[in-house]
Amino acid sequence: MNDALDRELSIRTVDATPYAASLVEGHRDFGYSLDTALADIIDNAITAGSKSIKLMADTVAEEPWIALADDGCGMEESELVEAMRLGSKNPLDKRNRHDLGRFGLGLKSASFSQCRKLTVLTKRNEKISCARWDLDRIAHCNDWSLELIDNPQTLPSYDLLGSQGTVVVWEVLDRMNGGYANDRVKRAEYMNGELTRAERHLRLVFHRFLEGTKPRVRLSLNGRELKPIDPMASTHPATQKDPDDFLKLKHGDVRVRCYTLPHHNRMTSDQWDEVGGPEGHLKTQGLYVYREDRLIIAGGWLGLTRQTELTKLCRIAVDIPNTMDSEWKIDVKKASAQLPPLVRERLKTVIERFVGTSKRTYRAKGQRLVDETRFPLxxxxxxxxxxxxxxxxxxxxxxxxxxxxxxxxxxxxxxxxxxxxxxxxxxxxxxxxxxxxxxxxxxxxxxxxxxxxxxxxxxxxxxxxxxxxxxxxxxxxxxxxxxxxxxxxxxxxxxxxxx
Ligand SMILES: Nc1ncnc2c1ncn2[C@@H]1O[C@H](COP(=O)(O)OP(=O)(O)O)[C@@H](O)[C@H]1O
Ligand SMILES: [Mg+2]
Structure with missing residues (x-):
């Protein structure tokens, strides 16, 4: 509408603040799963400069809980209150170069997707602050008053707090009981299964942070260090890597790197299965999109070509900066993105050339790309x-x-x-x-x-x-x-x- 027209209208306003109780329930269903929810909490820890991130889970307790402790910059109480606010940062504001956040929603919506009680304990400049959202309380009071806890020393998760950093605790895991609310053994089995899946997801999504003898970040699950899964198997001697390609665009550069994985008889079967994952290589070929080194799309050709047996070793790493979020339509849970039309066009050319060369390479060597079974019906x-x-x-x-x-x-x-x-x-x-x-x-x-x-x-x-x-x-x-x-x-x- 234009302003001139607005001035002619007689406009009144009434307060239409959303109802806390219903809005917050809606925030539980952005489509997170345990793996994407944990990844979002880890994003925050990485953005806060953490070197060591510890994921702890007690699945067998009477009241199971999950906690994620980092040694990042921590927060002062006022910052903590801001952090707990839904929509604490505007997605239109400029972000720091390596910030993995986007909407100012992740901490809350990722947590609420799994639990009804979110407690954040944090320490900065020797001062400890603690705040909690309890969805049952919000449902009851129907307002946005946040609980501040002044004696967090009594909380079991207090011990996870180091000299500086943040601990995010999830309790009342109503979405994680697999329907076995009253069967402790079955419930623990279900939760452990979910955690195992999430573990693979985290090793993949953060692989670039976890790599090397001196990784940027160390990540552990109940005290066991998680090793990275590199979907390009880029350190394998038989992996072929093409030279980098850059697409220069208005809001930043997109880097494109094409890899051809080694044929399965050149890898150990453990390596082969790890890179292929539970869905196998046919389904995991394709584009791997990274935003500030964090993987957001793992495989598939996003409609640019077909997944075929002949291209199943082809994987393309696409690196985008966080300055292009709105063009790529990065969603709240950072689990999907859409290719901007210009990138689509350029990538299509890259893919055609790459897939073509990869077939020719095989032709030249007479090497077998397709499974031994050769096109089963x-x-x-x-x-x-x-x-x-x-x-x-x-x-x-x-x-x-x-x-x-x-x-x-x-x-x-x-x-x-x-x-x-x-x-x-x-x-x-x-x-x-x-x-x-x-x-x-x-x-x-x-x-x-x-x-x-x-x-x-x-x-x-x-x-x-x-x-x-x-x-x-x-x-x-x-x-x-x-x-x-x-x-x-x-x-x-x-x-x-x-x-
Ligand atoms: N582990 C953490 N350490 C320090 N600050 C944090 C941590 N987690 C969240 N924050 C602060 O809370 C804010 C809100 O987090 P979040 O809801 O995930 O939104 P976003 O990551 O999109 O900014 C962050 O921008 C950051 O300032
Ligand atoms: Mg975040």
Missing amino acids: WSRLQIDGKIVFRPNMEHPLLTAYTEQLSDALREGFERCIRLVGAGLPIEALHAEIAGNAEEIAADKVNERDLREFIHTLALTLTDNGVPKSELPDVLKSNPFLKARWESAEPILNDLLKAD
């Missing part, structure tokens, strides 16, 4: 602790066909395949296999279909640098062909002769 995945078999949409047989379809037809076709996959009669199979495994067979394939299958697969493989002489061996390792090699071999021989 069914992928075996682990999802939520269960093994799932799913038709492999990346299979050349399917992609070669879907590429010829219009968007609408492709969607329909892919849906049909997905549904056939989801309809795999697991129970019936299970019952049959338990009874008479030898009597069960996969359906027969007619000669024409088999020929089509072999042609498509052979073409994709040669396109990706597999020499013709290796085709019989490689194709034989494909489970589908292996099972019918007697019929497949002559078809392949014909094909090789015809070339």
Whole structure:
């Protein structure tokens, strides 16, 4: 609206201060999980200049609690009160260069996502201050009065406070009991599981801070030091790193570095699993976006290209400064961002070139990038602790066909395949296999279909640098062909002769 128009309007104002009780409950649901919530509290500790950050958790106590103690700059009482305020800093204000914060909300909303009682103990210039938000109290009084505790010496977490620094304590962990509010053993099991997942997340998100013989920061969980997980495996001798690329933009420079991970037989299986994580390498290929060295996006191509078996070793580190927050739409929990259109365009070119070179590299060396199983028709995945078999949409047989379809037809076709996959009669199979495994067979394939299958697969493989002489061996390792090699071999021989 313009001012002139406003002046003509007759405007009254009434007080519409939000109700504390309902607003604060809303703050619990920004979408944090334990791992992103802890990461946000650690951001604060790092920004405060901490060298050592200790995460302590008592999951077996009658009233479980989690505490994060740092040796950073600490706060005076007035600063503590500001820190506890919801929206203590305006996201439009300029931040210090290495500040990992953004909205002035993290401490509160991350904590409230997990607990109903947040206590912060802090020490600066020999003075100790302590403040607490108790959501039950806010719900009851419906106001924003913060509790200040003048004798924190009696709190159990008091001992975690060093000569200077801050301790953040979460109690009444109502979101972390896994539904086992009254079963202490089950509840502890659930919480320990969550903490194990969070541990991996923290080792990954803060890996750049934890690296080296003299790391910038030491992080421990119940006294055990957490070692970094470098998603680029950049210190591995077989990792290939391309030269840095810089995108110069109005609000700062974006640095882009492309890495190709070593093939899995050049790493120990522990290293391979650590870098791939529970989701595996196919899902974790892609872009790794760092904001001031802190990882905010871990893998995926953000819609710029597809995750394929052939590119699963490709990872690109993208470094952005905190001056670009609004363009990148960094969210409150710092777990997502969107590429600004200009960056999108430039990155797309980088990705195309990189993915292209990486395929050529393999061609030149004749090295194998794809798994030994070579394009299985069914992928075996682990999802939520269960093994799932799913038709492999990346299979050349399917992609070669879907590429010829219009968007609408492709969607329909892919849906049909997905549904056939989801309809795999697991129970019936299970019952049959338990009874008479030898009597069960996969359906027969007619000669024409088999020929089509072999042609498509052979073409994709040669396109990706597999020499013709290796085709019989490689194709034989494909489970589908292996099972019918007697019929497949002559078809392949014909094909090789015809070339
Ligand atoms: N561990 C800490 N040590 C010192 N100061 C802290 C700590 N945690 C939070 N603060 C102060 O509280 C403020 C608010 O924190 P937070 O709610 O996470 O918002 P943001 O990090 O976006 O500024 C910070 O800007 C900082 O001044
Ligand atoms: Mg913060």
